[in-house]
Amino acid sequence: MRSFVYAIAIGLVGAALLHIVIILSLPSFTGRDAYTRVQAFGEPNRFFPLANAGDTLAPINDDPAMKTAVCAFSVESGPIRLFAGGDVPFWSLAVYDSASNEVFSMNDRTSVDGDLDTLVATPIQLIAIRKAVPAELEQSILVEMRGDEGYAVLRTFVPTESRHEAATAFLADASCEPLAAEQ
Structure with a gap:
């Protein structure tokens, strides 16, 4: 039982970190980061x-x-x-x-x-x-x-x-x- 709870906790922490990384890296994947937007002005x-x-x-x-x-x-x-x-x-x-x-x-x-x-x-x-x-x-x-x-x-x-x-x-x-x- 103890290893099951430990596995669930590690999985939740890993999923949270993965979501944070995806959210923070999203602007660079979409081309809507600040530098790309400034370049598009002219x-x-x-x-x-x-x-x-x-x-x-x-x-x-x-x-x-x-x-x-x-x-x-x-x-x-x-x-x-x-x-x-x-x-x-x-x-x-x-x-x-x-x-x-x-x-x-x-x-x-x-x-x-x-x-x-x-x-x-x-x-x-x-x-x-x-x-x-x-x-x-x-x-x-x-x-x-x-x-x-x-x-x-x-x-x-x-x-x-x-x-x-x-x-x-x-x-x-x-x-x-x-x-x-x-x-």
């Missing part, structure tokens, strides 16, 4: 704004007090520079790899002069850059990315309707471009 190396729920554009940003833009990129052929500036009360940036693991995050309080100026590169690319830092990258924050592909999420706070235009302009002017395009 061409890489460009910020795409997410629409608020009242707007007609897709994809949807579910927080009405925030405006959000996303950019898919690859650092395989060279570093990517993320740059934005403007008069917004708050902004934040998060960089994710292709498995949606957060690689780096920052906000306007931790930036240089309140502007976004970040360079995302592989460890080998960063070594080459650090040997002779170009003048335009002296104030940039260097971010090491182990994989070749990822995406960035840039968000800004819109506390009142009067700040809506500034937030929209901030996201529209944000750049997510290969470093070679800026030289």
Whole structure:
């Protein structure tokens, strides 16, 4: 009797673990993981704004007090520079790899002069850059990315309707471009 109860308990624990694994891995099997969805927004190396729920554009940003833009990129052929500036009360940036693991995050309080100026590169690319830092990258924050592909999420706070235009302009002017395009 004791071994029967033990077998039932082991079976139930195994079934529970199997169900958890299946549920957590489901997005990667369906192609609806975050990275795949960001890639579907459009061409890489460009910020795409997410629409608020009242707007007609897709994809949807579910927080009405925030405006959000996303950019898919690859650092395989060279570093990517993320740059934005403007008069917004708050902004934040998060960089994710292709498995949606957060690689780096920052906000306007931790930036240089309140502007976004970040360079995302592989460890080998960063070594080459650090040997002779170009003048335009002296104030940039260097971010090491182990994989070749990822995406960035840039968000800004819109506390009142009067700040809506500034937030929209901030996201529209944000750049997510290969470093070679800026030289």
